[in-house]
Amino acid sequence: MPVAVKDNICTLEYVTSCGSRILEGYRSPYEATAVNKLKAAGALIAGKTNCDEFGMGSSTEHSAFGRTLHPFDKTRVPGGSSGGSAALVAAGAVPAALGSETGGSVRQPASLCGVVGIKPTYGRVSRYGLVAFGSSLDQIGVLGRSVHDAARVLSVISGRDPKDATCEDRDSLRLPNVPESLQGFVIGIPKEYFPPDLDPAVRRACDRAIRLLRELGAAVRDVALPHTQYAVPTYYIIAPAEASSNLARYDGVRYGPRFDGSEDVRALYRTTRGEGFGAEVRRRVLVGTYVLSSGYYDAYYRKAQQMRALIAQDFRNVFDRGVDLLFTPTTPTPAFKAGEKIDDPVAMYLSDIFTVTANLAGLPAISVPIGRVKGLPIGGQLVGQAFLDDEMLEAAYALERAVPAGEEA
Amino acid sequence: MSVTHDDVRKIARLAEFEVGEEALPLLAEHMSRILEYVAQINAVPASEGVKPFVPGPDAVRFRPDEVKPPPLAFGPAEFAPAFRDGFFLVPKLGQFEQEQG
Numbered sequence: 001m002p003v004a005v006k007d008n009i010c011t012l013e014y015v016t017s018c019g020s021r022i023l024e025g026y027r028s029p030y031e032a033t034a035v036n037k038l039k040a041a042g043a044l045i046a047g048k049t050n051c052d053e054f055g056m057g058s059s060t061e062h063s064a065f066g067r068t069l070h071p072f073d074k075t076r077v078p079g080g081s082s083g084g085s086a087a088l089v090a091a092g093a094v095p096a097a098l099g100s101e102t103g104g105s106v107r108q109p110a111s112l113c114g115v116v117g118i119k120p121t122y123g124r125v126s127r128y129g130l131v132a133f134g135s136s137l138d139q140i141g142v143l144g145r146s147v148h149d150a151a152r153v154l155s156v157i158s159g160r161d162p163k164d165a166t167c168e169d170r171d172s173l174r175l176p177n178v179p180e181s182l183q184g185f186v187i188g189i190p191k192e193y194f195p196p197d198l199d200p201a202v203r204r205a206c207d208r209a210i211r212l213l214r215e216l217g218a219a220v221r222d223v224a225l226p227h228t229q230y231a232v233p234t235y236y237i238i239a240p241a242e243a244s245s246n247l248a249r250y251d252g253v254r255y256g257p258r259f260d261g262s263e264d265v266r267a268l269y270r271t272t273r274g275e276g277f278g279a280e281v282r283r284r285v286l287v288g289t290y291v292l293s294s295g296y297y298d299a300y301y302r303k304a305q306q307m308r309a310l311i312a313q314d315f316r317n318v319f320d321r322g323v324d325l326l327f328t329p330t331t332p333t334p335a336f337k338a339g340e341k342i343d344d345p346v347a348m349y350l351s352d353i354f355t356v357t358a359n360l361a362g363l364p365a366i367s368v369p370i371g372r373v374k375g376l377p378i379g380g381q382l383v384g385q386a387f388l389d390d391e392m393l394e395a396a397y398a399l400e401r402a403v404p405a406g407e408e409a
Numbered sequence: 410m411s412v413t414h415d416d417v418r419k420i421a422r423l424a425e426f427e428v429g430e431e432a433l434p435l436l437a438e439h440m441s442r443i444l445e446y447v448a449q450i451n452a453v454p455a456s457e458g459v460k461p462f463v464p465g466p467d468a469v470r471f472r473p474d475e476v477k478p479p480p481l482a483f484g485p486a487e488f489a490p491a492f493r494d495g496f497f498l499v500p501k502l503g504q505f506e507q508e509q510g
Contacts, residue, residue: 029481122464233447258490274427309462362464
């Protein structure tokens with residue numbers, strides 16, 4: 001089975017540049033555990049895919065090597081940051097591809113390109129060899145043309161790894177059976193994910209999917225996740241803070257090209273980092289440095305850590321009341337035009353509004369195509385309980401078989 | 410929250426970035442907008458009693474403490490910009506130390 005690999009996951013056979021000039025031409029001296037497990041299982045590593053620089057972006061426009069085109073409409077973006085992986089799967093070039101998630105970078109492009117995207121529970125898949133962006137949020141995920149293809153790859157790459165201390169000591173994920181019905185499942189619909197200004201066609205597609213979940217036998221219940229509105233601001237404090245630390249290593253001394261002409265080592269660092277990083281990475285590293293700096297730490301970073309705990313608690317409260325899974329839209333709109341949000345970072349960040357919560361809470365989530373809007377795909381999201389990825393996949397199998405994903409919503 | 414050009418210069422220095430004067434206005438504008446947006450979390454009352462949430466295993470497992478060669482397919486000479494006799498080469502480290510002092 002050919003599997004493409006996002007450019008921020010280390011491979012021995014190909015360059016690992018993370019979509020950045022600062023790692024242009026860089027060849028990793030080791031490969032990611034996920035890649036190693038795929039090869040051991042007989043998969044063929046088909047190539048590397050374009051991404052937003054270091055995974056920072058929601059449109060794959062922030063790559064030093066040019067933007068990735070949406071496979072159905074070249075004037076639009078495929079989403080991001082795993083936009084190259086999503087576009088390649090949607091174009092039929094490979095049945096599955098590895099991506100990575102920090103705030104929705106697998107599910108969001110999967111939704112916009114009409115493919116399946118899985119973000120496993122934090123700790124389900126080793127992060128060894130995934131170039132770090134936000135270490136408490138990062139996970140390798142899978143994009144596939146079907147739930148089965150994506151789940152098969154996830155099953156292979158999951159499981160314990162002594163090289164990653166944050167990887168849980170658990171066996172590989174078992175592939176669930178395709179269920180005949182969803183009898184016994186309780187699916188929660190969080191009202192915060194259906195705001196009044198939600199794109200009407202996205203709402204229609206979600207309503208149809210919810211009706212089908214009911215018809216499949218699931219009990220559907222309205223639930224509340226009251227801190228959802230603070231998820232994007234929380235994420236855009238924690239992730240840049242972690243990025244500012246993780247990206248400190250790119251200084252022109254140990255990796256990639258050196259932007260030289262410097263008379264001393266500090267000038268070397270500054271020139272290399274100033275010229276090597278693109279605009280979005282620079283912005284996030286600066287914001288991350290700011291929120292961690294003396295005088296601002298308590299108001300931003302410490303507060304964001306508290307908010308993260310409240311967001312995770314919201315999910316626990318719902319699951320403790322007998323809800324098995326949550327269903328939401330994956331994205332607020334279908335694929336947007338290239339250039340539409342590039343000059344407004346906050347507008348771009350809001351593309352992740354329905355996906356960042358699963359990363360903050362470390363939960364498994366999957367995006368499944370549920371319909372089209374003027375020919376453009378849209379996805380529905382199932383969020384599961386920690387380490388019940390298999391239960392989430394079971395419901396996703398059923399939803400995928402029931403929903404007319406190719407039809408207008 | 411309004412970020413000034415001086416703020417950007419100071420943060421860029423902390424982050425070890427060279428930022429040209431021409432880039433300052435846009436960076437200051439974008440940083441102000443982002444920081445204003447994320448500051449809305451302060452609308453939620455202080456939650457001191459909340460236990461921090463950290464995903465992943467509750468306890469870090471240690472590997473056996475064994476000396477092993479790094480499992481690299483090739484050495485640093487092939488991926489570093491400048492490497493000789495077991496060292497990464499950089500210009501004039503002495504000047505950096507004086508500046509720090």
